[in-house]
Structure formats: structure tokens, C-alpha cells
Amino acid sequence: MTRTPERGAAPTDQPETLADLLGGRRGAVDASLPPVAFAAGWLLGGHSLWGGVGAAVVASAALAGWRLRRGDRPRSVLVGLLAVCVAALIALRTGRAEDFFLLQLLSNAASTLAWVISIVVRWPLLGVVVGAVLGQRTRWRRDPALLRAYGRGSWVWAASYVLRLAVFLPLWLGGQVVALTVARVALSWPLVAAVLAVSWVVVRRSLPAGHPGLRHPVAPTPAPAEPAGK
Secondary structure (H helix, E strand, O other), X not given: OOEEEOXXXXXXXXXXXXXXXXXXXXHHHHHHHHHHHXXXXXXXXXXXXXXXXXXXXHHHXXXXXXXXXXXXXXXXXXXXXXXXXXXXXXXXXXXXXXXXXXXXXXHHHHXXXXXXXXXXXXXXXXHHHHHHHOOOOOHHHXXXXXXXXXXXXXXXXXXXXXXXXXXXXXXXXXXXXHHHHHHHHHOOHHHHHHHHHHHHHHHHHHOOOXXXXXXXXXXXXXXOOOOOOO
């Protein structure tokens, strides 16, 4: 049985990386600024929870306004602002500054579970995301090589969330607000950049020689039917 690129596919793929396709740097940097503002307000206010919350919300609102002026998608901008507001409300509700990071901790736990389940059920989230960005919908799943490659690449992303949990959980349990902030920054863009690079290498090396690349899924060609009477 032979395999051919799907209709409309070019013979070769552009040498772009997952970072080119998915971005990631802007979102990771944006996610770092409110926690830094929170820690700064908390410290400068003499461990004032209101000072930290106020600084984080103001920083997030200013960032959201700047992103909207630049023409970014309102939904993604508002989701980021909402996440900061929810984190602030949790901290105010419990009265514990470290609980400002509780939403991030829970989010990483949920993300770990989601990525692992997606691989097990053969719907790797890396393929879902890249396929959506490339406008392929689910055509990539009909290519066994791409399906396998995306599954292997997705394990890299799952491992990154496990790493965050391993770092954040003991710091949160110990009430280490400043250390949580440092970890949040260190495990945002630097980690995202590393995961994008490593998962790209894993995906590319998992594809067989001669495969046209991510943009051009190769669908199996059905075997010709045998003549009647044989």
C-alpha cells in the first residue's frame, strides 16, 4: 500500500519550527508580568496582600489595554486578565499570599492530565493545536507517521507541566511567595522556548525520510480492488 500527499499538498515542507507556528514567547512573557507585579507590591507594602493584588491587577489591566491597542485578539487578552483577577480573588479569600499562585498550580495539574490522556487516546494535543493553526482540522490523524510524531512530541509538553508541578508544589506548601515568583518567571518563556525546540526536534526525527512535513499530511492510498471472479 502506498501513501500520497493529500490533494493540494506541495512536495516539500517549509523549514519552519513549532515556535514559528505556535508562537509562545509573547504569551509566556505576558504570564510572567502579573506575578512579578504581585510580588513587588506584596514586598513593598510590607507583606500587604492588598498591595500585591492591586499591583498584579493594575499590571494585567495595563498589559491587556496595550495588547488590545496592538490589535491582539480580545478573547485571549481578556482570558489572561480574568485569570489574574481570579487568582487575586483566591488569595484575598484565603488571606494567604502564596494562594495567588494556586490557580497556576491547578492549571498545570489539569494540563498534565489533559496532555497524557490525549496521547493515550491517540488525539495528541500537539497535533490538535498545530492542525488547527495550519487549518488542517483532523486530516493529520489520517497520516500514521504524523500521528506517531505528534504523540511523541506531546510527551515533551506533558513533561514540562510535570516539571512545573514538581517545582511549584513544595514552594506553595512552604509559603515561599518570592521563590514562587522566581520559579514562575524561570518556567515561563525559558521553559516554553526549550519545549518548543525539543518537541520540534522530536517531531521531525519521528517522521520518515521523504515525508513532506507538517503542512502536508500523507493519507494512505487504498489498495486496488481485485477483479471479480478471483
